[in-house]
Amino acid sequence: MRAMVLDQFGGPDVLRLGEIERPRPAPGNVVVQVAFAGVNPADWKVREGWLSSFLTYGFPFVLGFDAAGIVAEIGEGVSGLAVGDRVVVACNQGRGERGSYADYVASDVERVVKLPDHLSLRDAAALPTAGMTAWEAVFDVGGVASGQKVLVNGGAGGTGSYAIQLAKVAGAQVAATCGPHNLDYVRGLGADLAIDYRQGGVLDAVRAWAPDGVDLVIDTVGQGSLLDAVEMVKRGGLIVPITTLIANEPMADAARAEALGVKLAVASSTFPNQERQLKALVDTLARGVIRTPDIHVMPLEAAAQAHEQVAAGHVRGKILLDVDSALDR
Numbered sequence: 001m002r003a004m005v006l007d008q009f010g011g012p013d014v015l016r017l018g019e020i021e022r023p024r025p026a027p028g029n030v031v032v033q034v035a036f037a038g039v040n041p042a043d044w045k046v047r048e049g050w051l052s053s054f055l056t057y058g059f060p061f062v063l064g065f066d067a068a069g070i071v072a073e074i075g076e077g078v079s080g081l082a083v084g085d086r087v088v089v090a091c092n093q094g095r096g097e098r099g100s101y102a103d104y105v106a107s108d109v110e111r112v113v114k115l116p117d118h119l120s121l122r123d124a125a126a127l128p129t130a131g132m133t134a135w136e137a138v139f140d141v142g143g144v145a146s147g148q149k150v151l152v153n154g155g156a157g158g159t160g161s162y163a164i165q166l167a168k169v170a171g172a173q174v175a176a177t178c179g180p181h182n183l184d185y186v187r188g189l190g191a192d193l194a195i196d197y198r199q200g201g202v203l204d205a206v207r208a209w210a211p212d213g214v215d216l217v218i219d220t221v222g223q224g225s226l227l228d229a230v231e232m233v234k235r236g237g238l239i240v241p242i243t244t245l246i247a248n249e250p251m252a253d254a255a256r257a258e259a260l261g262v263k264l265a266v267a268s269s270t271f272p273n274q275e276r277q278l279k280a281l282v283d284t285l286a287r288g289v290i291r292t293p294d295i296h297v298m299p300l301e302a303a304a305q306a307h308e309q310v311a312a313g314h315v316r317g318k319i320l321l322d323v324d325s326a327l328d329r
């Protein structure tokens with residue numbers, strides 16, 4: 001099968017189109033023919049070797065946590081899915097196995113969710129990592145409740161685009177930061193207030209909107225972009241930074257947070273929650289309660305350029321790789 005493979009860690013140029021063996025389904029696994037593979041910031045971090053102290057990667061390696069496609073083969077002990085089913089997949093790449101930048105990908109059945117007929121494979125492929133992480137931050141860690149005020153730092157990215165919408169689903173009022181070119185985009189996702197962070201004055205804008213402080217800040221950007229978040233949150237409120245996997249990430253001042261009665265709790269997408277979250281996301285999208293972020297589709301062969309764009313940090317919504325979009329009928 002075709003795959004974008006890595007023979008070593010390194011820059012975008014280590015990605016090459018190659019031919020490798022198609023995966024066979026282990027017991028409890030499903031092999032999916034990939035229509036679209038989702039691109040996430042973690043992909044370039046894995047490519048550069050940032051995660052190699054946690055996982056052992058065998059070369060040639062294939063990147064890609066997310067996919068949507070058609071069930072091609074089913075392993076022993078799998079029930080509830082059949083060959084030919086249209087599915088979304090949060091594949092086994094997070095365990096160090098080969099990922100979704102390929103014609104076929106294997107996944108534990110728990111993270112393969114059948115799609116209703118009216119959902120496109122394109123929309124589904126945008127969901128897994130960004131959606132599950134947003135779900136984790138909004139519901140599992142953030143515990144957002146109706147009537148609360150929530151600030152999403154980085155509202156225009158993949159995670160931010162879902163986080164804004166999920167917080168609205170929970171009945172919260174939502175403010176979101178973004179660049180000037182994305183103000184209308186984040187309002188379109190449901191943000192009650194869009195703040196242009198490039199103008200400065202985010203703290204003043206949040207204080208004007210929430211004079212008593214917000215209940216929750218979800219920080220999808222990190223890198224010191226919102227170090228004064230502690231000054232925006234009410235006593236008893238919470239800051240949820242999403243783990244960026246960047247070394248020496250500057251964090252909010254824990255002593256200052258404690259003095260102000262503000263809690264800090266990081267969020268990261270974790271295997272035990274992913275089955276529940278992915279099923280809930282498919283259901284929420286299928287019911288039209290949330291919509292798909294803006295999507296930019298690039299050819300599989302352009303994975304290196306996709307990585308450069310994602311690493312630059314200003315993609316709106318999601319980038320998908322077209323592996324075989326003709327499957328999306």
Ligand SMILES: NC(=O)c1ccc[n+]([C@@H]2O[C@H](COP(=O)([O-])OP(=O)(O)OC[C@H]3O[C@@H](n4cnc5c(N)ncnc54)[C@H](OP(=O)(O)O)[C@@H]3O)[C@@H](O)[C@H]2O)c1
Pocket residue numbers: 040041042129130133153154155156157158159160177178179180182197220221225242243244245267268269270310313314315316317318
């Ligand atoms: N640990 C986990 O499980 C996990 C899971 C998912 C994601 N993550 C991490 O979370 C981060 C976000 O992921 P993602 O997929 O949402 O990334 P993304 O889609 O690539 O995010 C890009 C967005 O960030 C916005 N942005 C950049 N600088 C900003 C700033 N200073 N203030 C506000 N917005 C800013 C950009 O908007 P503008 O163009 O408007 O600036 C752009 O739309 C990444 O570091 C990723 O690795 C971790």
